[in-house]
């Protein structure tokens with residue numbers, strides 16, 4: 536059996552060398568790249584075993600010891616590939632630490648690979664175990680995104696066996712709190728942003744999206760901000776409403792503002808949605824969504840509160856929409872009322888920059904050389920923000936390069952094991968070409 540495999544490999548190698556020297560087929564695989572591709576295939580069975588091992592360790596975001604246990608397994612894998620590893624503590628934001636693995640070369644572009652080892656499934660979830668059924672496996676984090684981490688590792692292993700890691704500058708940044716980033720972001724994402732600023736290309740391994748036989752990656756993702764609208768008004772007997780001394784009350788004013796938002800703010804690639812609305816007296820609203828209010832039919836409401844969401848594609852759009860909302864809120868408040876709005880930005884937008892598009896084109900050169908279909912840019916409306924968003928303002932980024940799967944964030948999440956080797960080959964070739 537072994538002899539047969541060696542023989543086949545020689546045939547594949549010489550065929551590829553033949554093709555690459557003919558030059559008539561456009562982009563082809565070099566001899567080194569053929570051996571990288573072959574290594575990924577050889578590595579496929581142990582890669583599934585490693586995925587099973589880390590899926591079976593609970594690493595819910597709010598279970599830091601479990602996240603660290605997953606990280607320790609990964610740390611050993613990266614060290615075996617000649618990476619230096621370090622942990623970034625997140626005690627200050629009550630989260631598990633991030634794991635960073637680095638090779639400090641100087642050749643070619645500086646590449647940053649982003650992953651996360653936490654999942655939305657806490658120890659209390661009934662969904663805890665990896666179950667394989669043919670090419671499909673279910674398990675917490677199977678594709679979001681422990682599968683993505685395995686895609687990274689298999690690619691790096693293949694590059695290592697081809698000697699292609701030597702001299703390259705590659706950083707792997709694996710956060711332990713992607714599903715609920717520690718607050719404030721200025722602390723929990725400080726080092727990730729730093730790593731982005733010190734890179735030329737960022738590849739992120741959120742689950743790969745595949746629809747009707749076509750693969751998609753993200754060159755753009757919308758950012759996530761939230762807004763809070765507060766209205767204060769004079770309170771008193773309802774019979775006095777609209778009078779000069781009582782005014783119109785907080786609920787009419789908040790309704791007026793929301794109507795103008797509804798009617799006038801719409802733009803392509805942008806959404807805004809009020810998620811919580813309270814009006815009356817004694818409003819209490821917790822960050823976790825719990826809220827209470829008092830009020831009576833015969834009392835003019837003295838306060839109103841709205842909390843909402845705002846998702847935009849570019850920094851310009853964010854500034855423009857915020858300004859419009861501000862001027863609506865600040866102008867012509869109803870008699871006896873005063874409104875104010877504040878914003879907080881959670882994720883910056885990942886705009887569809889020429890650099891991101893060029894990175895996808897580079898990946899598609901590798902796809903053509905592999906004789907597999909090209910990857911298309913995903914509609915940014917189809918994917919929410921993630922860790923890649925934090926570095927997108929500073930460097931070229933591609934996201935959604937991880938394992939294909941379904942049902943992320945719900946019990947029954949799957950990963951397609953049969954497609955993981957292809958995802959690793961794409962990654963390995965792209966890294967290889969970027970770091971030459």
Ligand SMILES: [Zn+2]
Nearest residue numbers: 679680713741
């Ligand atoms: Zn994820």
